[in-house]
Each structure stands twice: as C-alpha cells, then as structure tokens.
Amino acid sequence: MHKHSPPSTKRLLKLKLNGRWREDAVSEQELLVDYLRDVTHLTGTKIGCDGGECGACTVLVDGEAVPSCITLAVRCEGRNVETIEALATQGRLSRLQSAFHEKLGTQCGFCTPGMIMAAEALLRSNPTPTDGEIRTALSGNLCRCTGYVKIIESVKAAAGVTS
Amino acid sequence: MSSSLPNFGVAQPGTIAEAVAACVSHPGSRFMAGGTDLLVNMRRGIVSPDFLINLSGIDELTAIAADAQGMTIGAGVTIASLARNAAAVTQYHALAQAAAAIAGPGHRNMATVGGNLCLDTRCVYYNQSEWWRSANAYCLKSRGDTCHVAPQGQRCHAAYAGDLAPALLVLGAEIAIAGPKGRRRIPLSELYVEDGKAHLTLADGELIVAVHLPPGAPASAYSKIRVRGAIDFPLAGVAVALSASDNAIVSLRVALTGTNSWPFLLAGTDPFVGQLIDDKLLHAIDRLVQKQVQPMRTTLASANYRRVAVAALARRLIANLGGTAAA
Structure with a gap:
C-alpha cells in the first residue's frame, strides 16, 4: 500500500495512563489509539473513521480532549493520558x-x-x-x-x- | 491490529535551530506541528515522508503576546488558545472567528497557527484513500499526470482551504520564517502562489516561526460555508476588515479562501473608499468577488454555488460591519 519504508524503530515511551505511570517500547509511527488498544489493551477507545472525522477515539491528554487516531503516541511522552476506562472507580460509574x-x-x-x-x-x-x-x-x-x-x-x- | 501508518522516524527538537538542522540532514522529511492534517494524509498514503520533525516541544513557537506594537502569535500556538485569546477576540475579531470555525474542538486543541497557514491544498480527487486514487489513475497533484478537475490544464487546481490566512491577510499580517539561511520576515501574501501542487513559497528546511499583526486593526469579521456545519473545511470563506465613517468606507480589505489554490486579497477595492455602504456598493462588491474567485470542481458542492455563495458572504459581512441592513 505504501512506498518502501525504512525499518520501524522503537523508543521507550513513559506516560501517565489513567493515573498510573507506565513505560512501553512503541514504534515511532504508532498512533495513540493503536497504542491504547493494542499495547495497553484499553479497547474502550474506538476507531470510527480513517482519520479525525468522527471523534469516537477522543481521549484526554493533559485534560484536553483530542482525537487519538491522529496523535502519535510518542508525542505523549511525559504527559497525562486519560481514557474512558479511567472514569469508573471500583466498579461505580462516574x-x-x-x-x-x-x-x-x-x-x-x-x-x-x-x-x-x-x-x-x-x-x-x-x-x-x-x-x-x-x-x-x-x-x-x-x-x-x-x-x-x-x-x-x-x-x-x-x-x-x-x- | 498493526499500525495504520507506514514506518518513519521522528525527531523531537527542543529549539528552532535544531528543527532546521534536522530537516537539512534528512532530505524528504516533513515538519509536523499539530499533525491534524499531515497524519490524516499519511494514513491515506497521500504523502509518506520517511522522517517527521515534531515541532511540539519547541517553547519559542508557543509564545503569544499583544501590546502597543501589535500582536505576535507563535506558529505553535494552538487554534483553541488563539480562539479564546483576549486580544484576538477584542481587537482582531476576524482572526478569533476564523480560529473558532476551524474543524472540531479536539482538532483545535492540537492544530496550530503555523500548521493552518501551511495547510495542504484539497481536492475531491486527492483527499481520498489509496485504492480510490489508484482506481482513478491518481492525479496531477500526486503520482499522476492529469488534473481530473481540468484535464486540459497545465496545473493542479486543488483548493487552499485554510481559515486563518484570509483573516490574517485583511489584518495586514507579516510572518517570520526560520531556515538554513537564517531568518526573514515577509508579508503573509508572499507565502502563497496559485498552484495547487506547490502553493507555498517556503524553501527546503524553512518553517514559519511567528505571525505579526500591526496595532489599530479596523473592525473585521470572518465567515465560511461548509458541508458539515459543526466541523469542516470551507467550501469558501471570506474575511473582511472595514473602517467606516458616517456609513462611508474609509478602508476596506476583503480576502478569500477555499475558492482558489491560494488565499488572496480581493484586488480593486480602493475605488470604494468614500462610497456609501448601500445596495449599489454591495452589488459592486458581489460582482468583483465573482469575477476574481475561480472555484473548480474540487469539492462535492458545485463550483457555481461556491462562486455565488462566497460573494453573498462578502456582501453580508460588509453590510454587518458597516451597520447597515442592506445585503
């Protein structure tokens, strides 16, 4: 589909996800939504379109709503990311x-x-x-x-x- | 699921000098500000740079300040913070209105002033998936040899669809540019040429650093038409800066976006100075706009609709700013 690409390089990403700091090795081209769903297995965040048109992938980065399907995961280094899974506490809905x-x-x-x-x-x-x-x-x-x-x-x- | 994007490297420079150096040492790389346009185009395989230079970690780009000398807006200031900036809202109304009309709230939290000014041109034959474009033998703008909008023509007719540029043009903005040869400052109008395939005059390795607005801005406003009212690029957009005295024009600037491959100031408005803002004048403005815009078949809405609608928008903005009901 795409032209010849250089081999994928990974880097260590440290961020605060739903209140807890964590570190993962992520590819530089990994989108935040793919990181959330595939690496951290938080599948509450949805993919509804092919890029920034539907808002289904909206998460909070440092408290601001952003579409995670057009955000690179590596841009969230050191930042506070919150997904839908963060809202319910001990089984109680927010x-x-x-x-x-x-x-x-x-x-x-x-x-x-x-x-x-x-x-x-x-x-x-x-x-x-x-x-x-x-x-x-x-x-x-x-x-x-x-x-x-x-x-x-x-x-x-x-x-x-x-x- | 594997990543939606092809492989590429990312540099995270902390200064403008480092960003320029990274661009020079990686031919074919691209600067990325908010990424809200670039990453969508990369997901669709429209552009596929091997290397991205992420500008979001450069503090100098996020400065914004207004004083007696005017207003300076860093290229990395987000559209959301520009839309709520007190100086923009009170003194440069068209700019705040244009910022608030860009995309949706999530995009505005990420997208930047510099990114919006450098927005890629758009076309129904270009902003499509890889399989759609390949089935159509691609197009002149990307990998093909024919412009499907104007097959007999020599150039790409993709339309420029940034919202900030027309507002900044009527407000007399200049931009500061950094690059391998140092810094330079030019009127915003010199950033653009009318070519859908290469509408920016930035040289390799150059990026916009800041936008400067002169003080004492006249009353101004921005309006656009779009397919999806809540969140969309303009089918056509108009910015107007008008000062009037006793319902007569003292100065008038009109700028347009979405209709041509570049945003541009309407030519020939000087003769209107001194004229009353009445139906006759608004009709003359309408004629002038319709004559100078060149909407092509680049959107789902027809070119003629956009031509007529953009002229109506210009008429309304001038009537409203002039405080007259005539429109």
Whole structure:
C-alpha cells in the first residue's frame, strides 16, 4: 500500500495512563489509539473513521480532549493520558457515565466513549455549561443513532443543570 | 491490529535551530506541528515522508503576546488558545472567528497557527484513500499526470482551504520564517502562489516561526460555508476588515479562501473608499468577488454555488460591519 519504508524503530515511551505511570517500547509511527488498544489493551477507545472525522477515539491528554487516531503516541511522552476506562472507580460509574445510562444518551454505544470523554473535558473546565456550550464541545463527535438530543440531556443531567 | 501508518522516524527538537538542522540532514522529511492534517494524509498514503520533525516541544513557537506594537502569535500556538485569546477576540475579531470555525474542538486543541497557514491544498480527487486514487489513475497533484478537475490544464487546481490566512491577510499580517539561511520576515501574501501542487513559497528546511499583526486593526469579521456545519473545511470563506465613517468606507480589505489554490486579497477595492455602504456598493462588491474567485470542481458542492455563495458572504459581512441592513 505504501512506498518502501525504512525499518520501524522503537523508543521507550513513559506516560501517565489513567493515573498510573507506565513505560512501553512503541514504534515511532504508532498512533495513540493503536497504542491504547493494542499495547495497553484499553479497547474502550474506538476507531470510527480513517482519520479525525468522527471523534469516537477522543481521549484526554493533559485534560484536553483530542482525537487519538491522529496523535502519535510518542508525542505523549511525559504527559497525562486519560481514557474512558479511567472514569469508573471500583466498579461505580462516574457521574457522566450514570447520566448517559439514566437519560438514554447511549444507543449502539460506539460513539459513547468519545462523547463522554469530550463531555468530561468540558465539565472539568466549565461545570455548568449552557446548551450551546455543550453542543460546541461535542461538535467533533458523530452519533448515528440518537439524534444528539439525549446526549445533550445526559451531559446537562451530569452537570446538575437539568431543565 | 498493526499500525495504520507506514514506518518513519521522528525527531523531537527542543529549539528552532535544531528543527532546521534536522530537516537539512534528512532530505524528504516533513515538519509536523499539530499533525491534524499531515497524519490524516499519511494514513491515506497521500504523502509518506520517511522522517517527521515534531515541532511540539519547541517553547519559542508557543509564545503569544499583544501590546502597543501589535500582536505576535507563535506558529505553535494552538487554534483553541488563539480562539479564546483576549486580544484576538477584542481587537482582531476576524482572526478569533476564523480560529473558532476551524474543524472540531479536539482538532483545535492540537492544530496550530503555523500548521493552518501551511495547510495542504484539497481536492475531491486527492483527499481520498489509496485504492480510490489508484482506481482513478491518481492525479496531477500526486503520482499522476492529469488534473481530473481540468484535464486540459497545465496545473493542479486543488483548493487552499485554510481559515486563518484570509483573516490574517485583511489584518495586514507579516510572518517570520526560520531556515538554513537564517531568518526573514515577509508579508503573509508572499507565502502563497496559485498552484495547487506547490502553493507555498517556503524553501527546503524553512518553517514559519511567528505571525505579526500591526496595532489599530479596523473592525473585521470572518465567515465560511461548509458541508458539515459543526466541523469542516470551507467550501469558501471570506474575511473582511472595514473602517467606516458616517456609513462611508474609509478602508476596506476583503480576502478569500477555499475558492482558489491560494488565499488572496480581493484586488480593486480602493475605488470604494468614500462610497456609501448601500445596495449599489454591495452589488459592486458581489460582482468583483465573482469575477476574481475561480472555484473548480474540487469539492462535492458545485463550483457555481461556491462562486455565488462566497460573494453573498462578502456582501453580508460588509453590510454587518458597516451597520447597515442592506445585503
């Protein structure tokens, strides 16, 4: 598929993943989403498109929502990466996860990890967002089931601003 | 699953000098800022550099400051931080609006000012998967010998689709460039030429370091049309900087993106100085825009729609900035 490439080189990547520091040997061309799913086996982060269009792969890097399918893993050296698996503690769903469950913000569920991580970034910086701010924060995330209304209601419920 | 990308090496320079040196010592390498355009193109096999120079660890590139001398924006400043920057929001409104209209929030957290200015040109025959392009015998921009948009033409017609460039053009921006021969500073307009295959005038090993804006910016605004309203490249975009007195034009600059292979300032606006902002003037602007834009069949929307729509956007922005209801 691609032209002749030089042999893959690996480097040691040290990052904080879901609260714990870890080190892995990763190829320099490894995408963050492939590292998360294939090396650390955290498969909650989804791959929905061929590059940055759907938001299903959204994770937090230093608290900011980013698409992990167009981020190189080696760029996360020394940084704090959080995935959907970080939210539930000891089997208890987080406030956002509970709200998506209670308000039916999830149908097929494929976009849900990305939606929740994008919403998590929003609520950390803006605990009481308006509808417009929620829509803007989720504007990079595609859902093909819900029509978004239930998702926005879920985020509002989690923020404690149910109308 | 194996990696979606071909093999390549990555350098992580800490200074601009190291970045330039890395580029010189690795022919065929590419600078990578946010990577939000480059990595997508690499995933599709459109470009496949052997070596990437990651600019995200260079502190000098992330400086942003405004004072009486104007505003300086490091090329590594993210689009998200530019969109919420107080000086941009209050003094350089078109710039803040353009930044906020780029892609989605996740992209804006990674994408940079320099990366957006150097955005690759786009075309429906180019931004496709490897199998799609190979089935179509590739195209003039990449590995082929024919431009499918204009088969009789001599050049690639891929459209430039950066959002920041038109805003910066109407605000009179200059850019600082670093390279193997040292540093230089040029008006932003000199960064571009109208060739979809090679639209940047940067020499090998050169990168944009910062953008400089003069103080005392007139009222300005940016607007674009796109297929997917929440997150998309412009089918066409317009920036306007306008100062008016008693509803008459004192100065007017209009810049366009998405319609040609380069972003450009609308020529011939000087005769409008002194004229009232009324239907007659807006009609003349509409004619001028339609005459100078050259949208081709590079997007899913038709070229004629983009021509008419971009002129309407220019009319509306001028009417709104001039405070008149006529549009």
